[in-house]
Amino acid sequence: MASRLRNLAQERADEVERRVPASPVRLAVLGIVAGVTVALLTALGIWQVQRLGWKRDLIARVDQRVHAAPVPAPGPAAWPHINAAADAYRRVLVRGQFLSGCDTLVRAVTELGGGFWVLAPFRAADGFTVLVNRGFVSSAEARGEGCAIARPSGDVTLTGLLRITEPGGGFLRHNDPAAGRWYSRDVAAIANARGLIEVAPYFIDLDASANRVAKPVGGLTVIAFPNNHLVYALTWFGLAIMAAGWSLHALRLDLAQRRARRRPEDCDT
Incomplete structure (x- = not known):
């Protein structure tokens, strides 16, 4: 008896669902949310690509400085302009x-x-x-x-x-x-x-040759710049593709459900 009542309730719910059309507003909201999400993830990926170019340029510039001939240490006149981007290393x-x-x-x-x-x-x-x-x-x-x-x-x-x-x-x-x-x-x-x-x-x-005494030990400067921007960029682009794919799948599923809901009504006429 309980099983029969559940079946009747489910049939009634399915009938009501078929007669309630999908809301265009809901589809529009879902589309806007999906578009904003994909755009944001894509923008983050592009930003990481730009950061990758900046980091590679920084590494190249620092490497050039490290292996260049030494120049006189900057005096007081140059101190206000000393900064990491132009002078470090x-x-x-x-x-x-x-x-x-x-x-x-x-x-x-x-x-x-x-x-x-x-x-x-x-x-x-x-x-x-x-x-x-x-x-x-x-x-x-x-x-x-x-x-x-x-x-x-x-x-x-x-x-x-x-x-x-x-x-x-x-x-x-x-x-x-x-x-x-x-x-x-x-x-x-x-x-x-x-x-x-x-x-x-x-x-x-x-540097290692600057000291005339055995200690301290010079030349131990570590020059390392973490460069994970390519991985970050691929991650953001991958998430953007996944979000776009999920959105298209949800749209197709919704359209298919709308068509399925209309078929019983067409048969009644």
């Missing part, structure tokens, strides 16, 4: 002397393991001061605050890569100048903590 040279005092040790992890970058103030012959990343030492070699790490004495010529300051600190770790804990090479903060004036807004990563 440019090979530079500077002549002068290391200033007296302790080095600043900045936490680092390199191919040699965990330890510190050793940053020292350098007075250029042109009259300005620049922080020089002399290289890497292990935690055991650091010995306190870096006062025991030997420096080249007298006039020297250094070569290395121009690096843009790293303000703030590391991931979830903020620099603490008062406690002498540094997690990033923040030029302004280090200069202020050491009482330095007229300091360049960048620092220099020394």
Whole structure:
């Protein structure tokens, strides 16, 4: 009995559904939503293609800078115009002397393991001061605050890569100048903590041949730019194709249902 009642109810529901025409408004809304979705996904794919071109150009420019002949480190007149896009990883040279005092040790992890970058103030012959990343030492070699790490004495010529300051600190770790804990090479903060004036807004990563002493180890600059834009672009374009395919399938299904709903009425006439 219950089964018979369910069948009758289903037949009645099917009859009502056949006599209710599909709403053109609903089809229009679905079409608009589908069109906007496909357009948005396609735009995201195009944006990633543009980002891919930009990233490849950046990699090519940086590679050219790294292998170019060194140029004099920018002086005060050029400082307002220093930026990552135009100057990061440019090979530079500077002549002068290391200033007296302790080095600043900045936490680092390199191919040699965990330890510190050793940053020292350098007075250029042109009259300005620049922080020089002399290289890497292990935690055991650091010995306190870096006062025991030997420096080249007298006039020297250094070569290395121009690096843009790293303000703030590391991931979830903020620099603490008062406690002498540094997690990033923040030029302004280090200069202020050491009482330095007229300091360049960048620092220099020394190359492997710049040090006259065995430690620290220079030439460990890692130059790597994540480049996943092609994968992202293919993903967005794939989603756009899927959304378009689903929309067309839904439209065809709706039209087929509308035709099926009309056939019983045609037969009654």
